[in-house]
Amino acid sequence: MRLEGGGCVSTHAHMIYLDNHSTTICDYRVAEVIYSTLTETYGNSSSTVHEIGDCANLAVKVATKKIARVIQASSQEIVFTSGATESITLGIKGTIRNLQNADIKPHIAIASSEHKAVLDTCQALKAQDKIKLTILSADSQAHLDLSTLEKICASDIHLLCIMAANNEVGTIYPVEKIAAIAQKHNVPFLCDATQAVGKIPIRFHDWGITMLALSAHKLYGPKGVGALVVRKGHQLEPIMYGGGQQKGLRPGTLNVPGIVGLGEACRLRQLEMVEDERAIALKRDNLQTLLLQGIPGLVINGDINNRLAGNLLISIPDVPNSAVIARVRHKLAISTGSACTSGVEEPSHVLTAMGLAENVIEGSLRLGLGKFTTDEEVATAAEILISEIKSIRELL
Numbered sequence: 219m220r221l222e223g224g225g226c227v228s229t230h231a232h233m234i235y236l237d238n239h240s241t242t243i244c245d246y247r248v249a250e251v252i253y254s255t256l257t258e259t260y261g262n263s264s265s266t267v268h269e270i271g272d273c274a275n276l277a278v279k280v281a282t283k284k285i286a287r288v289i290q291a292s293s294q295e296i297v298f299t300s301g302a303t304e305s306i307t308l309g310i311k312g313t314i315r316n317l318q319n320a321d322i323k324p325h326i327a328i329a330s331s332e333h334k335a336v337l338d339t340c341q342a343l344k345a346q347d348k349i350k351l352t353i354l355s356a357d358s359q360a361h362l363d364l365s366t367l368e369k370i371c372a373s374d375i376h377l378l379c380i381m382a383a384n385n386e387v388g389t390i391y392p393v394e395k396i397a398a399i400a401q402k403h404n405v406p407f408l409c410d411a412t413q414a415v416g417k418i419p420i421r422f423h424d425w426g427i428t429m430l431a432l433s434a435h436k437l438y439g440p441k442g443v444g445a446l447v448v449r450k451g452h453q454l455e456p457i458m459y460g461g462g463q464q465k466g467l468r469p470g471t472l473n474v475p476g477i478v479g480l481g482e483a484c485r486l487r488q489l490e491m492v493e494d495e496r497a498i499a500l501k502r503d504n505l506q507t508l509l510l511q512g513i514p515g516l517v518i519n520g521d522i523n524n525r526l527a528g529n530l531l532i533s534i535p536d537v538p539n540s541a542v543i544a545r546v547r548h549k550l551a552i553s554t555g556s557a558c559t560s561g562v563e564e565p566s567h568v569l570t571a572m573g574l575a576e577n578v579i580e581g582s583l584r585l586g587l588g589k590f591t592t593d594e595e596v597a598t599a600a601e602i603l604i605s606e607i608k609s610i611r612e613l614l
């Protein structure tokens with residue numbers, strides 16, 4: 219690996235990429251429209267005093283429509299951000315600031331399996347005594363108990379945050395039912411759909427979701443751009459101030475190439491999602507079968523009947539995941555859990571919330587397949603894992 223120009227030119231052309239929950243490869247068709255926007259549609263989309271600005275403004279409008287279409291929302295409801303972390307922060311802080319102005323101490327309910335963007339934002343607000351926080355427990359497959367969720371919604375909740383699909387075990391949550399419960403009790407519902415958009419159907423309007431967070435780099439788009447979709451009528455306070463862009467809700471010059479890339483990624487997902495996800499699930503199932511056959515004692519975590527097509531979270535009890543990663547990291551891009559927390563030596567909070575045994579958590583590896591994963595890569599990845607785990611076991 220070496221750095222050259224702006225990038226890391228590696229020897230990684232031969233590597234197998236199985237870390238698609240962490241980020242996806244930018245589709246070359248998306249990269250092409252980003253490049254042409256960077257070089258040709260370079261205006262500031264707010265500078266509509268001239269035609270170059272008009273052009274950028276039009277590009278944003280067209281992209282917004284494509285994004286709205288994939289989640290069945292309307293263009294007016296989309297607020298562009300730098301990614302899902304910012305969208306979630308705006309959704310949570312923007313909602314509670316509005317309540318605090320009315321002298322209410324907001325009460326937020328979240329699931330223990332949420333991404334750190336939700337968990338840490340809420341924990342920080344709680345530590346500052348700005349909110350009351352209720353954390354719903356998850357079962358051994360990361361599912362939530364909807365009757366408990368309903369009881370909580372029937373109490374004094376001001377915001378409910380539940381993800382659409384889990385970034386570690388891939389569990390898919392019943393968003394439509396959760397939104398119906400929240401609506402019944404008049405509780406605003408923020409859905410972190412970062413892992414779900416473009417992978418499973420989402421109906422923002424029909425399901426009655428109040429706010430939805432999404433990120434381009436999880437759906438074969440560029441990094442550093444995302445959106446918060448906000449239902450008309452939901453009151454949000456900005457968390458940043460500046461040039462008044464996006465009705466003042468999220469000021470700052472719009473990332474036109476990023477937004478155009480997000481739009482194109484959404485358009486392609488809408489066209490190709492069903493077929494792609496079916497093919498990805500077949501490859502994931504094949505990888506699972508090969509690993510189960512080749513690695514005695516292998517555990518498959520999560521709900522095998524209700525998970526994202528590309529998700530395979532395995533555990534090899536008593537074989538530390540760090541030992542496996544050390545041996546394969548130059549051949550296979552896989553993860554020990556949420557990439558956003560990698561580097562921090564602590565067990566996965568999701569697997570801990572699921573109540574899994576310590577040796578299962580310590581032996582967990584997340585394999586994330588995507589639309590560019592090939593059958594050959596699946597076969598080679600299985601061979602590498604089977605052989606390296608056998609070697610590690612011989613040393614233990």
Ligand code: PLP
Nearest residue numbers: 301302303333335385412413433
């Ligand atoms: N929410 C979930 C479920 C995620 O998987 C991630 C990223 O891994 C995020 C939020 C944060 O997304 P971003 O990287 O766009 O800030």
